[in-house]
Amino acid sequence: xxxxxxxxxxxxxxxxxxxxxxxxxxxxxxxxxxxxxxxxxxxxxxxxxxxxxxxxxxxxxxxxxxxxxxxxxxxxxxxxxxxxxxxxxxxxxxxxxxxxxxxxxxxxxxxxxxxxxxxxxxxxxxxxxxxxxxxxxxxxxxxxxxxxxxxxxxxxxxxxxxxxxxxxxxxxxxxxxxxxxxxxxxxxxxxxxxxxxxxxxxxxxxxxxxxxxxxxxxxxxxxxxxxxxxxxxxxxxxxxxxxxxxxxxxxxxxxxxxxxxxxxxxxxxxx
Numbered sequence: 435x436x437x438x439x440x441x442x443x444x445x446x447x448x449x450x451x452x453x454x455x456x457x458x459x460x461x462x463x464x465x466x467x468x469x470x471x472x473x474x475x476x477x478x479x480x481x482x483x484x485x486x487x488x489x490x491x492x493x494x495x496x497x498x499x500x501x502x503x504x505x506x507x508x509x510x511x512x513x514x515x516x517x518x519x520x521x522x523x524x525x526x527x528x529x530x531x532x533x534x535x536x537x538x539x540x541x542x543x544x545x546x547x548x549x550x551x552x553x554x555x556x557x558x559x560x561x562x563x564x565x566x567x568x569x570x571x572x573x574x575x576x577x578x579x580x581x582x583x584x585x586x587x588x589x590x591x592x593x594x595x596x597x598x599x600x601x602x603x604x605x606x607x608x609x610x611x612x613x614x615x616x617x618x619x620x621x622x623x624x625x626x627x628x629x630x631x632x633x634x635x636x637x638x639x640x641x642x643x644x645x646x647x648x649x650x651x652x653x654x655x656x657x658x659x660x661x662x663x664x665x666x667x668x669x670x671x672x673x674x675x676x677x678x679x680x681x682x683x684x685x686x687x688x689x690x691x692x693x694x695x696x697x698x699x700x701x702x703x704x705x
Contacts, residue, residue, distance in 0.1 A: 459681070466674040488671035492662075492679075495672065500651055501658040502679070507570055508643070508654060509636040512577040516632040517625060520583030525613050527584065528591040529599065539588075546581045550641070558645060572646045573654075577636055583628045590624035591617055626691040634684055655680045 460479060465471045466488055468481040492498055527539050557576050566572030594617055602612050618625070640656040647653055653661075659680065662673045 462674050462677055462681075465671055466678045467671075469671055471671045471674070488669075488675040489679075491669070491672050492675045496653075496658050496661065497651060498658065498676070498679070501653050501655055504570075504647075504652055505637060505654045505680075506683070508573050509633050511570070512574050512636040513629055513632040515574070515578035516580045516583050517629060519579045520587050520628060521618065521621075521625065522613070523579075523584045524587035524591055525609075525617060528588045529596075529612075529617075530609070539584075542581055543585055554641070554645060557642075561646060567646060568648050568652055570652075573643055576642065577639075580628075580632060583632065586628055587621060587624055590621040594620050630687055630691050633687055637680075637684060 464479055464481055467484045467486065469483070469485050469487045471481075527535060553576075561567055561572040561575070564572075566575070598616050598620075599612050602616055607615070638656060639654070640660070643654040644657050644660075647657070655676070659673065659676045662669065662676060
């Protein structure tokens with residue numbers, strides 16, 4: 435962009451957009467260190483009497499350390515299973531020719547259009563019949579497969595030159611060796627992208643953990659945060675403190691994988 439005026443306007447627009455997007459997060463942090471803060475007053479970016487009292491009150495009202503551990507266990511295990519199942523299914527759909535492959539893949543993608551609310555009752559009945567109510571397994575099992583993950587990784591595998599598979603096959607490599615030693619290392623950006631999306635979805639999941647996990651000591655972060663809202667009044671400083679804590683793991687994960695996310699999103703759209 436050679437026009438300096440247009441370049442300046444672009445920078446101004448990007449800066450304003452960034453400030454608008456970051457303002458809710460800044461306000462959340464400020465409210466979390468402002469005891470007695472209310473959402474009915476004008477937001478203050480500089481608190482009058484900053485204090486960590488809302489964070490102490492948060493851990494006193496709910497077993498928040500256990501809640502964080504529950505969310506981490508469920509999110510990490512679910513993400514790991516989604517990476518494994520999605521990568522294997524994507525390799526089959528991308529590399530192994532069989533009759534009806536395209537139709538089965540489209541049918542599998544069509545499941546993305548089914549609202550999760552429709553599946554809650556049969557899933558709950560299934561988990562109850564297996565004795566998995568109020569267990570980590572009951573919260574994790576419905577999330578171990580992802581149609582979106584299969585689609586994303588299938589597109590990524592499609593960008594890997596098929597000649598590499600053929601060369602490895604001539605050297606005596608089977609499908610498992612090709613998959614683990616050739617394909618997986620070349621689609622690391624897509625795997626990182628899927629890991630972030632899977633972790634984010636599971637970490638923020640509310641409806642299924644609310645139904646399947648009844649014990650307060652088994653609750654996840656979204657469910658525990660919802661319990662902080664009263665019917666007639668809410669301690670917004672305590673609620674915002676919980677929100678800040680819930681954001682930190684996702685923020686750290688994104689910082690760790692941001693370069694892979696950009697590469698994955700840009701590369702998986704190419705064939």
